[in-house]
Amino acid sequence: MRGMILPENLPKDFHLMCKQMKLIGPFSQILTMDNLPYKGPIQDASMHLIRNAGVIIEDGCITDIGDFDVLSTNKKITVEEIPGPSVLLPGFVDAHTHICFAGSRAADYAKKIQGKTYQEILAEGGGIHYTVEQTRKANLETLKQGTEKRILRHFSSGVTTMEIKSGYGLSVVDELKMLELISMLNEEIAVDLVPTCLAAHVRPKEFDHNTDYLDFILADILPEVIRKNLSGRVDIFVEDNAFKPEEAERFLMQAKHMGFSLTVHADQFTTGGAIVAAKTGAVSADHLESSKDRDIKALVDNDVAAAVLPGASLGLAMPFAPARRILDAGAGLVIASDWNPGSAPMGDLLTQAALLSNFEKLSFAETMAGMTCRAAKVLGMEDRGILSSGKLADMIAFPTDDYREILYHQGMMKPEMVWKRGVIYNN
Ligand SMILES: [Zn+2]
Numbered sequence: 001m002r003g004m005i006l007p008e009n010l011p012k013d014f015h016l017m018c019k020q021m022k023l024i025g026p027f028s029q030i031l032t033m034d035n036l037p038y039k040g041p042i043q044d045a046s047m048h049l050i051r052n053a054g055v056i057i058e059d060g061c062i063t064d065i066g067d068f069d070v071l072s073t074n075k076k077i078t079v080e081e082i083p084g085p086s087v088l089l090p091g092f093v094d095a096h097t098h099i100c101f102a103g104s105r106a107a108d109y110a111k112k113i114q115g116k117t118y119q120e121i122l123a124e125g126g127g128i129h130y131t132v133e134q135t136r137k138a139n140l141e142t143l144k145q146g147t148e149k150r151i152l153r154h155f156s157s158g159v160t161t162m163e164i165k166s167g168y169g170l171s172v173v174d175e176l177k178m179l180e181l182i183s184m185l186n187e188e189i190a191v192d193l194v195p196t197c198l199a200a201h202v203r204p205k206e207f208d209h210n211t212d213y214l215d216f217i218l219a220d221i222l223p224e225v226i227r228k229n230l231s232g233r234v235d236i237f238v239e240d241n242a243f244k245p246e247e248a249e250r251f252l253m254q255a256k257h258m259g260f261s262l263t264v265h266a267d268q269f270t271t272g273g274a275i276v277a278a279k280t281g282a283v284s285a286d287h288l289e290s291s292k293d294r295d296i297k298a299l300v301d302n303d304v305a306a307a308v309l310p311g312a313s314l315g316l317a318m319p320f321a322p323a324r325r326i327l328d329a330g331a332g333l334v335i336a337s338d339w340n341p342g343s344a345p346m347g348d349l350l351t352q353a354a355l356l357s358n359f360e361k362l363s364f365a366e367t368m369a370g371m372t373c374r375a376a377k378v379l380g381m382e383d384r385g386i387l388s389s390g391k392l393a394d395m396i397a398f399p400t401d402d403y404r405e406i407l408y409h410q411g412m413m414k415p416e417m418v419w420k421r422g423v424i425y426n427n
Contacts, residue, residue, distance in 0.1 A: 019058070019059050020058070020078065021056060021057070021058040021063070021076075021077055021078070022056070022057055022058075022077060022078045022079070022080050022422075023054050023055070023056050023057075023068075023071050023072060023074075023077045023078070023079045023080070024054060024055050024056075024057060024079075024080045024082065024419075025052075025053060025054030025055060025068040025071070025072075025079075025081075025082055026052050026053065026054055026068035026069075026081075026082060027052075027053045027054070027055075027068070027082055027086045027087065027088045027397065028051065028052070028085045028086055028087060028400070028401035028402075029049055029050070029051055029053065029087045029088070029401065029402070029403055030049070030050045030053040030055070030065065030087075030088040030089075030387060031047050031048070031049055031087070031088070031089050031368070031387075031403055032047075032048040032050070032065065032090075032386060032387040032388055033047070033048075033089070033090055033368065033369060033372045033373045033385065033386050033387065034048050034373075034386045034387065034388045035048060036365065036369055036373060038305075038332050038373070038374055038377055039300070039330055039331060039332040040327060040328075040330045040331070040332075041327045041328060041363075041366065042363060042365040042366050042369055043363060043365065044363050044364050044365045046365060047364075047365045049403075050065070050066060050067065052067060052068050052069065053065070053066065053067065053068055053088070054066065054067070054068035054071040054072065055088070055387065055393070055395070056071060056077065057393045057419075057422040058422075059422075060392060060393055060421030060422045060423075061390060061391065061392055061393055061421075061422070062387060062388060062389055062390065062391050062392075062393050063389055063390075064389055065387055065388060065389065080424070082397065082417075084399065085399065085400055085401035086397045086398065086399060086400075086401075086416070086417075087397065087398045087400055087401070087402070087403045087405075087406065088387070088395055088396070088397050089368060089372065089387075089395070089396050089397075089398070089403075090372040090373070090384065090385050090386055090387050090391075090394060090395060090396070091158060091159070091160030091161065091372075091384070091394035091395055091396050091418065091419070091420070092157075092158045092159045092160065092161075092349060092350070092371045092372065092375075092396065093159070093160070093161045093162070093371060093372060093375035093376045093379065093381070093384065093385055094154065094159045094161070094162040094163065094336050094337050094339075094349050094371070094375070095163050095194075095284070095286075095307055095334050095336045095375040095378045095379055096163055096165075096263075096286050096307055096309060096334075096336035096337065096338050097154075097162055097163055097164050097165065097336070097337055097338065097339045097340070097347075098164070098165050098167060098168070098198075098338070098339065098340035098341075099147060099150040099151065099154070099162070099164055099339050099340070099347070100135075100143065100147045100164050100165075100166065100168070100178050100181060100182055101131050101134070101135050101143075101146070101147075101168050101340070101341050102131075102134040102135045102137070102138035102142060102143050102146060102168075103130065103131055103133075103134025103135070103138075103341065104341065105126065105130065105131065105341045105342050105345065107126060108121050108126040108127065108130070108342065109345065111124070111126065127342065128168075128201070128202055128342060129202075129205065131168050131341050131342065132168050132169070132170055132202075132204065134168075135168035135169060135174065135178070136168075136169065136171070136174045140177065140181065143177070143178075143181055144181055144184070144185070147164075147181060147182075147185060148185060148189070150339065150347065151164075151185065151189065151191055151193070152189075152191075153347070154191075154337075154339070154347065154349070155191045155418065155420075155425075156414075156418065156425070157348060157349065157350060157414055157415070158349075158350065158396040158414065158415040158418055159191075159349060160191060160192070160384075160394040160396070160418065160419075160420050161191070161192040161193075161194065161376070161379070161381060161384060161394065162191065162192075162193060162194070163193075163194040163195075163196055163233075163336075163379060164182050164193055164194070164195055164196070165195075165196045165197075165198040165201075165235055166178040166179050166182075166195070166196070166197050166198050166199060166231075167197075167198030167199065167200075167201030167235075168201070169199070170199060170201065170202070170204035171204065171206075172220050172221055172224060175197065175199045175221050175225075176221075176224055176225070176228070176230065179195050179197060179225060179228075179230035179231055180228070180230060182195040182230075183195060183230055190420045190421070190423070191420065192381075194233070194379050194381070195230060195231040195233070196231055196233040196234070196235050196263065197221070197222065197225050197230070197231045197233065197234050197235070197260075198234075198235040198236070198237070199217045199221045199222075200213075200214060200217055200234075200235070200236035200237065200242075200243060200248075200251060201237050201242070202237060202241075202242050203242075203243075210243055210244070210247050211247060214243070214247060214250075214251045217251070218251065218254050218255065218258075222234070222255060222258055222260070223258075226258065226259070231260075232259070232260060232261060233260060233261050233262070233263060234252070234255040234260040234261075234262055234263075235262075235263045235264065235265065236248045236251060236252060236264055236265065237265040238264055238265060238266055238267075238272055238273035238276055239265070239268060239269055239270060239273070240269065240270050242265075244272070245272035245273065245275065245276045248264070248273070248276050249276050249279060249280060252264070252276065252280040252282070253280055256280060256281065261282075261283055261380070262277070262280055262281065262282035262283065263277075263282055263283055263284045263285075263286060263307075263378075264276055264277040264280075264282050264284075264285050264286065265286055265287055266285040266286060266287055266288060266291075266295075267285070267287055267288045267289065267290045267291040267295055268287035268288075268289055268290065268312070269289070269290060270290060271290055271291060271292060271295055273285060273287070274288060274291055274295035274296070274298055274299055274304075275295060275298050277298075277299065277302075277304050278298035278299055278301065278302040278304055279302075281302065281304075282304055283304070283305060283378055283380070284304060284305040284306070284307045284334060284378045285299055285304050285305075285306060285307070286307040286308075286309060286336065286338075287307075287308070287309055287312065287321065287338075288306055288307075288308055288321040288322070288326065289308075289312075289313060289318060289319060289320070289321045291321065291322065291326070293325075293329070296322075296325065296326055296329045296331060297329060299326075299331050300329055300330045300331045304331075305331070305332040305333075305334050305374065305377070305378045306321075306326045306331040306332065306333055306334065307333075307334040307335070307336050307375075307378065308320070308321035308323050308326070308333065308334070308335055308336075308356065308370075309321070309335075309336055309337070309338035309344065310335065310352040310353065310355060310356035311337045311338045311339060311344035311346055311347065311348075311349075311352045312338045312343045312344045314344070314346060314352060314355070315342075315343045315344040315345055315346065316343050320356055320359055320360055322360070323335075323356060323360040323362055324360045324361050324362065327362070327366060332374050332377070332378075333362075333366060333369075333370050333374065334370050334371075334374050334375045334378050335349070335352070335353045335356060335367065335370035335371050335375070336349070336371075336375065337349040337352060348411060349371060350371075350406075350411045350414070351410065351411025351412075352411070353367050353370065353371055353411075354367070354406075354407045354409075354410045354411045355410065355411070357407055358407075358410070364403060364404065364406075364407055367407065372385040372386070373385040373386050392421055393419055393421055393422035394419065394420055394421065395418075395419040396415035396417070396418050396419075397415055397416055397417040397418075398413055398414075398415050398416065399413070399416045400413065
C-alpha cells in the first residue's frame, strides 16, 4: 500500500518553495507529449522520446528539457537525482469526475451484482437521489473530508489536475455548497481543481417538470455561480431519464449566453446528446457509449472533443465507448474517470485507460494523450499536459526503463514520484 499524501504537505503556495533552479534526472525515458495532434489517431513513433533525459525547473515551470549529460554541464544548477530506471510523463489531467459527494452506494452495488436493475434499485430508495439526499444532509466538514480523501488518492495515482462537478445538490444552497467547497479545496491543496456546475444532473423531486427546473437553474443558480465566481463551466445530463435533447439545447444556449463554456453528458444509453454538444458549441461531449457514426461525425465537424469514460462501463458492466472508431473518424479523444459513487466507483484512471486501450486497440500515445495534452486542452489549461519549456512542471515518473511496461501492467504500475509545479511527492 502506497503512503497517503497528507494535505498539510500540499500547501497551495508551495511553488514559493521551488523558486530555485534545479535539474531533475537522469530519467531512462521522457515522453514529452509535445507536438502531437489534438485530433485523430497517433502512432507511438510520433511521440517525442528523450533517453537519458533531464528537466530543468524554475519557479514551478519547466525551463529546459533534453539530454541529462548536456543539461548537467551547468554546474550552478542543483541536481535532484533520480535513482534507478524511470520513465517521465506529464501529470495526468482527469477532465470528468463527480468526486464531491457524501455517502456510499455499496448497498446499490450489492443489489446490482445480485441481478437487480437500476429501476428496481431506484424504487428501493437507492440511486442518484440517495446521493443527493446524503450530500444535502452532510455538513461541510464531512463533505470536505470525503472529497479531500478522493482528491489525494487521485493525486497519488498521478492525477495532478482534476475537474470536479457539482450535481448532487440540485438546489441553490446545496449546489453552491458543493462549488464553494471545491473552490476552498482548490485554494488549500496543491492539486488544481476545475469546478463545473452540473445542477442539470437530474430533476430533483421538488420539481414536476424538467423545463421548470432548467429555468430555475438559469434564473437562480447560475447567476449566483457567476456572482461568486465559482465556475466557468456548465454541464447537463442528456438522456431519456434525465434531460431531453431539445430541453438541453435551449438550456445550454442560454448558459453559453451567460458566458459559460459547455460540456455535455452525451449518448451514454441513447443518442441525441452528441448532436446537442455539436449544435451548441460545447468543448466536449462525454460518455458516447451509444454514439453512431453520424454522432461522431457531428463532433469532428464542430471541433467538439470526445471524452470517453471507461470507468462507467466497468461500473455498469456495459460495453466501452467506441474509442477506436472515434479516433479513426478524426476526433480528439479524451479519457476520463467519471469517478462517482454510483456508476463509476473505482476512480482509478490509469487502470481504466489501460483496459480501454486493450479492448479498443488504442496506442500508448493515444491513451496517454487522452489523459495529458488532449485532456488539458478540453479544460482550457494549455499550460500543462505537455513537458516542454514554459509549461508547468506537473510530472509523474514510473519505475521502469521502458514506457511500454506502463500499459502492460494494466494499471498496477503506478507512478513512484509525482511533481506538482516542480515540488516532488514520493509515493
Ligand atoms: Zn459523469
